[in-house]
Amino acid sequence: MKYAPLDHVAPHFLRDTEPARVASRNERDLLRLIWKSPGIERSSLTDPLDLTQQSLHRIVGRLHDRGMVAFSQSENRRPGPPSPELTLRREWCLTLGISINVGTIGLCLMGFGEPLDKMEIPQAGSSLSLEMERIEAAVEQILARRSAKRRDILGVGLAVSGHRMLDTAFNCPLPLAHWSLIDLAPLLGERLGLPVWADNVARTAALAEAIFGVGRDVADFAYIAHLHGYGGGLVSGGMPFRGSFGNAGEISVLFGRQDYDDRPALNQLLEHLRAKGRVGLTLRDLKNENLVEWDGVEEWIDRVTPAHNRAINAICAIFDPALIVLGGELPHSLARMLIERTEFNNLPRHGALRDVPGLAVANIIDAPGAIGAALIPLFETVL
Known part of the structure; x- marks a missing residue:
């Protein structure tokens, strides 16, 4: 059933x-x-x-x-x-958002539409059962910090990095292979004894940006999620647009295998910087304020700019949003460098140019996927 x-x-x-x-x-x-x-x-x-x-x-x-x-x-x-x-x-109620990313698992505790607390635990290993145990322990910890119980939770939103498949199954990046092609909501729901709604992490991050970030006053915008991979989400009328199969906005589909290394995916930046001598670098390390001065960063930005522009113009052609937000785990400094290099395909016709969307850096940078995931139970039941 x-x-x-x-x-x-x-x-x-x-x-x-x-x-x-x-x-x-x-x-x-x-x-x-x-x-x-x-x-x-x-x-x-x-x-x-x-x-x-x-x-x-x-x-x-x-x-x-x-x-x-x-x-x-x-x-x-x-x-x-x-x-x-x-x-x-x-x-009146609590909701819980859990985001599964490469390297980290984020949690957000929300009280009837207002974020109350966030925490992050490392994502590691290849055992789904063990990761579920660690998530359950983290849930107890974040509840204890608010003197709350599980019975106070209306529902859980689960955000997973990967393409949506059937029901609540996702096809995840290789480091999250143990999360792939498994109907996750009933599994986590049984573990926590709570109802679980699931979605792609890029779409829940877009929802967080729509409610609490730069998208608050914009009905239609596109969100580019620079994570371990390169994905996105679309917000239409203030709410995520999922499409027929739950994968609307997955801009990684624009690129064939021969183009994958030139996408603005942060795992590619990590590999590039490790080759420059920064061995053991992680996504968390990219939040360093001096990042733009590192050897190889500007070189990488120049390399991925054509793919960035390809994605921007595809979004303009298909979705025609008022705003495109660069988010995920992309450091603000790199987002600004990409925005400066953006070129719209906008040839004049009869001396006039068409309108193009504004470009913005995401406001919600700490656990955006978990914050958006915590909103899902509310939008599914009371809002």
């Missing part, structure tokens, strides 16, 4: 049990408005939600009784009856 995370949500979070549902459509629309505009007055919700005042008061009252929404006294002194200000109660 196909794994359905909602079937594993704890009963104390559910509004209805048949079918399992945490919030109704109207409740979700209302909660998302409050989340986006904390402190919004109840009276200001009637028009955007197209609800009668009576219906709105009933829905808000039910959410307040469930402990999801908090009231506070409005400081506005407008004519008419006072209308309370509404905010989400951060402690």
